[in-house]
Every structure is written in C-alpha cells, then in structure tokens.
Amino acid sequence: MKNLIKSKVLNNTLVFITSMLFTLNTAAQSAVFSTEVFNNIKQQYKGQRWLALMWSVDCPPCIKELAQISKMYQQNPSLPVILINTDGDDELTEERETLIAKYQLNSLTQFYFIDGEAARSRYLIDPNWYGELPRSYFYNANGERIERSGLVSEDLLKKWLL
Amino acid sequence: MNKLIKTLMKQVPLILFSVLVPAEGLAYKHTEKSKSDHKANIQSQQCAPENITCAKTVTSAFDPEGKLWRLWSGNKYLFYSISADNGQHFGAPVKINIKPEKISARKENRPKLDFDDQGNVYISWAKPLKKKYTSEIRFTYSTDGCKHFAPAQTVNNDGIESGHSFNEMLVTDNGQVVLIWLDGRERKNNPNYKGSALYTAQGKLTDKGFKFDNRKLADGTCVCCRIAMAHNVGKNTDNKVTAMWRHIYDNNIRDHAILTFDQQNIPAQAFRASFDQWHLNGCPHQGPGLSINEQNRYHMVWFNNGEKGKGVFYAYSDNAGENKSTPIKIGDIQQQASYANVISNGNIVDVVWIQFNGENYQLYHQRSQDNGQTFGQSSIISESPLDPDRPFLIKHEGQNFVSWHRPDLGHQVIPL
Numbered sequence: 001m002k003n004l005i006k007s008k009v010l011n012n013t014l015v016f017i018t019s020m021l022f023t024l025n026t027a028a029q030s031a032v033f034s035t036e037v038f039n040n041i042k043q044q045y046k047g048q049r050w051l052a053l054m055w056s057v058d059c060p061p062c063i064k065e066l067a068q069i070s071k072m073y074q075q076n077p078s079l080p081v082i083l084i085n086t087d088g089d090d091e092l093t094e095e096r097e098t099l100i101a102k103y104q105l106n107s108l109t110q111f112y113f114i115d116g117e118a119a120r121s122r123y124l125i126d127p128n129w130y131g132e133l134p135r136s137y138f139y140n141a142n143g144e145r146i147e148r149s150g151l152v153s154e155d156l157l158k159k160w161l162l
Numbered sequence: 163m164n165k166l167i168k169t170l171m172k173q174v175p176l177i178l179f180s181v182l183v184p185a186e187g188l189a190y191k192h193t194e195k196s197k198s199d200h201k202a203n204i205q206s207q208q209c210a211p212e213n214i215t216c217a218k219t220v221t222s223a224f225d226p227e228g229k230l231w232r233l234w235s236g237n238k239y240l241f242y243s244i245s246a247d248n249g250q251h252f253g254a255p256v257k258i259n260i261k262p263e264k265i266s267a268r269k270e271n272r273p274k275l276d277f278d279d280q281g282n283v284y285i286s287w288a289k290p291l292k293k294k295y296t297s298e299i300r301f302t303y304s305t306d307g308c309k310h311f312a313p314a315q316t317v318n319n320d321g322i323e324s325g326h327s328f329n330e331m332l333v334t335d336n337g338q339v340v341l342i343w344l345d346g347r348e349r350k351n352n353p354n355y356k357g358s359a360l361y362t363a364q365g366k367l368t369d370k371g372f373k374f375d376n377r378k379l380a381d382g383t384c385v386c387c388r389i390a391m392a393h394n395v396g397k398n399t400d401n402k403v404t405a406m407w408r409h410i411y412d413n414n415i416r417d418h419a420i421l422t423f424d425q426q427n428i429p430a431q432a433f434r435a436s437f438d439q440w441h442l443n444g445c446p447h448q449g450p451g452l453s454i455n456e457q458n459r460y461h462m463v464w465f466n467n468g469e470k471g472k473g474v475f476y477a478y479s480d481n482a483g484e485n486k487s488t489p490i491k492i493g494d495i496q497q498q499a500s501y502a503n504v505i506s507n508g509n510i511v512d513v514v515w516i517q518f519n520g521e522n523y524q525l526y527h528q529r530s531q532d533n534g535q536t537f538g539q540s541s542i543i544s545e546s547p548l549d550p551d552r553p554f555l556i557k558h559e560g561q562n563f564v565s566w567h568r569p570d571l572g573h574q575v576i577p578l
Binding site: 056058059060061062063088089091099116117118119120123127130131132133134135149150151 | 218268269294295385386414441442443444445446447448465467495496498500518520523548549569570
C-alpha cells in the first residue's frame, strides 16, 4: 500500500509539473486541468481575444469543431485557442490522444480533466455549465467571456480568432 | 517504443522543472485539493476485471424470485452477482461465459438486464466497432439458471457500420423481449439526415432462440442521450411499451418525445413531452426517466437548459403523454441538479437525482405520496467525492430502492 501511495504521489507530481510547464508556454502535450493553470492561461492571453474549447471523445459535434479548429490552426500556428478535454477518465487517454493526433492538434495548448473529477473541474470553470458539449468560452481582451453551448460556426470562429 | 517515448516525454519536463520549483510541495498543493480524501482511488491501480468497484457502470434488477442482480463489465467481459437480501450482501462475481468483446459501459451507455416470469435471464449491450461512433446492439440469454449463455447475437439487422447504441431492454408480462436503441443507419444513405432514429426489435424465446426483425419507431432523435423505457403494466394495455427520449425539434431544439408502441406493427403517434426550448447543436448527455403505474399514469423526469425551462423537471400524464401536468421543478440547478430517475409504486412516486455542491456529489431523494400531485422535502441519501454513475430506481413488491454506483468507492443499494 505504501508503494502504491508513493506511486500515486509521484504520478500526481508528474502530471502537475507537466501542467505547470504549460503555463510557461513550453510544453506541447496535454496536461491535467486545474484552476491554477487555467488562471495562468487567462493571464497569458490578457490583451487579446482567445477561445477555450471544451470537448469529449463521446461527443460527435465536438469532433466537427476540432476539425474546424484544425483547419484554422494549420493556416495559423499562433491560433489563440486552448482545448480542454472533459472526459475525466484515464481509460480514455489513448482515444483522446488519437483524436488530437488525427486532427494534428498536438502542439495546441491543451488540458484534460483529472480522472474521476470531471464535474468538479467543470464546476471550477463555470458552475452554470451542465456538461453539454461542445462548450466554448470566447474571451475578449479584457478577460471577459461569453459562453456558448453547441457547435460553433466556422464564421464565428474566424471572426473571433483571426 | 511508443510507451517509452511517452515515458520520456513525461520525465523530461520533470527534470527541467525540478531545478525551478520544489516539485513535492506543488504536487501536494494540487493533491490536497483534489484527491487527498479519496483513498479508495488508489484501488484503481489494482483493478481486476471482476472487481465491481472498478466498473464505470452497474445495472441492477430483481428476478421473479425477488433476488437482486447486478451487472457490470470489465476487460471485455460481463459479470454479475446476486443478493438474497435486497442488496445488503452480494455473492461472488460470476463471469458470463461468452466470447470477450468490447462493451459500451460509461455515462449514458451501459449493459441491460431483465428476466421473464420463468426466471430466464436476458442481457443486452452495445459493442463498439473499429470506426469511431459505430457500434452494434448485442444480446444473449440463459435458460438454465446461468449455467450457459447463448452466443452473443447482433440485434440490429442492417449490417451497416453505423451507430447503434443507447440500448434499453425489458421483458413484458407475456414474455416478449423488447429492445430499443438509437440507430444511425439513416445517415449512411442520407448525409443530411438529422440525428438518429429510434428502432425496436422484439421477440419471444423459442427452441431456435431469437430472430429479431427491426422496426423504426421515430426519426430525428438526439444522438447522445440514453432512452427511458417502461412497460405499460395496467389492465387493458395489451403489454404495450413506452419509450421517452430526447428529440430534435425544429431548428435543433432538444426537447423530449414519448411514444407508446405495441408488439405488432401498428403505427403509433409520438407526443412532445417537454417544451423547454433547449436550442443546442450539441450533446446534452442526459436522457430522461420514465415509470408507468397500474392506472397507466406516466411519471416522467428530464433535464433541460432551455429558454423556457432550466433544470430537472417532473410531470405526469394520464393519456400516454398527449397532455401533461404542469412540470414541477426538482432539485437546485445552482448545484448542478442532474441525472434524475423516477419510479412509481402504487400512489408513491420516488425521484432521485445528483447534485454537486462544489466539494461532493450528493444523491438526493424526494417522494410523492399522492401519485405525483405534490412532493415532500428532498433529502440527501448518499455522497461521493468522485464522479459517480447515474442513479437508477428499481422496485420489489412494495419497496423502492435506488441503485447507485460510485466508481472507486463501490456500488450501493439503498431502500427508500
């Protein structure tokens, strides 16, 4: 049991440190979501428009939105978008990574909800969001946001991000 | 090799970062908030497939003798265990001895279990296929007290690699096995087809097993919410069955529909069951709940986040859903009230749902003693620090129970 606890602590250490590195804008792989890293991202993007997109492997419209983002990202590598996967299930890691790789979004800043804590993480982002997907948060230069549930049109994405 | 690269990728940031920040302190800061109290989560590292604690979903049902069965999946197998004391104690897990295959068992998708009055056991599930969002509805049964199960068979008969999921199954009083599911076959030939279709397959046990025909019940359903199904058990209801599901109305309005259908092929009319005007081109991931009593009163619960209705609602109908009572609001939407289920037992109507108070998930219960006219105070009957499964209501004779699984913590059966 002691070894298991050590292993769990080490594992959490690794995922947390990896996630902190994102806030330094250096890493290029998905990291665990926390309020701290999200606040850091908000600070990092202050002064410009950006989008936080919530998605799940169980949500077909989310995949359509990932495809739209991918298209824009290939043309504009500095696209101000972060992805947050909301599954909160370690068994889905491979599926999540496969989809991200398929749409060539590996280098985009992205996070995932920790296993077993999907609703908690959702609540930290927005207590008035009930889990419907895709969920988009459009942030303006002042850090104010407008939320939108459902697939967002390509026109709106372009208007906000480009 | 891929694993090695992934491990290295994880280690490199650790090495880089360890010179900047004391890693241990940060790690504890994070774990304190999220997992320090969740000792049981450590169990997830030692999960055997038959360990119900590690399952994502559990399905419970009473057999004709009053024994309580629970069903779950692990590592491509189905397992069950049986309780003779209403869920206080369960026997050892038993593996259902059929060929292993993928089984959809998370969130809105889960295997189903029911019995006929002879005690024959019927099980169905959705089997994911290779292509994303494609699956088949699968079925097996046992007629010899679970010594043997029939080889699993596919229920949908289109042979198309498409979505067939969110299966529901029940056995009517006259022994008809009724399956329903959401079916994506229409999209294969019509890319403009909106949503999925509701299909049914039905049959009775014969010496040659089951051969399922498929019948379409409705077009244009939402694609990612569970369906609710209930048996019309009242007199003169001809063993009909009723389905309630999230439908796509007009321009992506995700409200609910309800349809009572028979065992033959007589067309039936679906009625709109909710009018909350939730405009969403996306996935709510929350299906409704339905229970029908001996007087053929339909008790319905659902979640919406629409212009005209936000939260969990309860309503009843005495004419198959054509007219409804004024919906009653259930729970506190400020605390994320969701995943409601309902059951009727004489004049008693029990509703359960989950809320999240910022720290823990709480299982709520509220009871009506007057057939759904009014409800008493709600109360918290259980909690979970980790993402729980949906709660489901079951009954045996005069007693209602809630079956609630909390992955990493365990399965509970709570008498109401």
